[in-house]
Amino acid sequence: MKGALTQTETAIAAIWAEVLGLDVITRSDDFFELGGDSLLATKVVVRIRRAWSVRCTVQLIIDTPVLSEFAAAVDELAGTRG
Template sequence: MTHTSENTVTVVKAVWADALGIDHIAPDDDFLELGGHSLLAMRITARVSEEFDIDLPMPVLLRHPTLSRFTAAVERAVREKHGEGT
């Protein structure tokens, strides 16, 4: 599936909202401060990996805990997998 940057944000935000049970998530919201924990991180990275057909290890979310930073990491992983550079 091809994703635009805007679409990536929308998809990642929806995954976070569903997993965390929160309707509104801002770009600078922190996963852990929103109540995230390791089991939710595993669920989120698995869903995002499936959605974007990438292999995204759970620690990526913990290293990039805001929505905007995590989305950027997802976009990098997509570009790397599909040979579009870094």
């Protein structure tokens, strides 16, 4: 997965980095492999809901734990692309 991050990927990467206490998140990173768990996923979901006004769920992170896939799913919920 090469290329620049989309706006959504960049914004979600910043949320993940803050929640997980990491400096760098890439498009191919997996939330759970980075140390995420269901409690941290809940924190991410709350921030996503506030930022995009979408009905994001913890199940969405479980189903699409890779940043690029999760961001695409959030874009789909929001009716946007990137």
